[in-house]
Amino acid sequence: MPVPHIRxxxxxxxxxxxxxxxxxWSPLHAVTPRPRPPYEPFYNExxxxxxxxxxxIGSEVVGYIRLALPTPLPCNSHVRQIQGLVVADKARGTGAxxxxxxxxxxxxxRQGARRLTLRVLGHNxxxxxxxxxxxxxxxxxxxxEFLLDGAYVDDVLMGRSL
Incomplete structure (x- = not known):
């Protein structure tokens, strides 16, 4: 499979x-219930x-990552947080x-951040x-931190300097 292009x-x-x-959607990474119609818009305020x-890959979108400010506080503006990373099953193993x-x-x-953080479920x-x-x-x-499918799951906070 070709190398993924990021944009x-x-x-x-x-x-x-x-x-x-x-x-x-999977309980491996989601803390919200499985989405059901009518679906919320992907983009919001x-x-x-x-x-x-x-x-x-080619012209097909096979994944995304969401990068956001962790809080609206100016004193925290040097940090960015990954608030979602999704790759389609068929694109797993491609490096996407x-x-x-x-x-x-x-x-x-590029945005001037000094740190990048994320949260990941302990069983992922x-x-x-x-x-x-x-x-x-x-x-x-x-x-x-979370009760998912009848099991308690840790919320793991990870980070790195940029």
Whole structure:
């Protein structure tokens, strides 16, 4: 499979990203219930196209990463937070996730950030390994923070300097 191309999302990507979000939903990474119709718009007052990078293989969008300010506080504006990373099942193993993660780091640097943080569920071993391989370290754990499918799951806080 060809190497993924990363670009900033556009308004035209909204339906595709919404569909991708719904078909990749899993208790491995989601703390919200499975989406059901009528579906909420993918873009909203908090997040628009400029907050997303997308991965394409050929002309097909196969993933996205959401990069945002962790809070609206000016004293926290030197930090960016990954608030979503999704890769289509058929694109797993192509390097799309790693390419999105690296592009998010570059975009955060371009925006003047000094740190990049994220939260990941403790049982999401594949994501945790990817993040660790890209220089993220565990900075905190909120034990049994979520009750998902009858099991208590840790919320793992990770970060790295840029």
């Amino acid at each position: 900033i999302a556009t308004f035209d990507d909204e339906d595709t990203l919404g569909r991708l979000d719904r078909v990749t 908090r997040f628009g196209p400029h907050d997303h990078l997308v991965a394409e 996730g790693r390419a999105l993660l690296r592009a998010a780091q570059e975009e955060a640097r 071993t594949p994501a945790r390994k990817l993040y660790e391989s890209e220089g993220f370290v565990v900075e905190g754990i909120l034990p049994e």
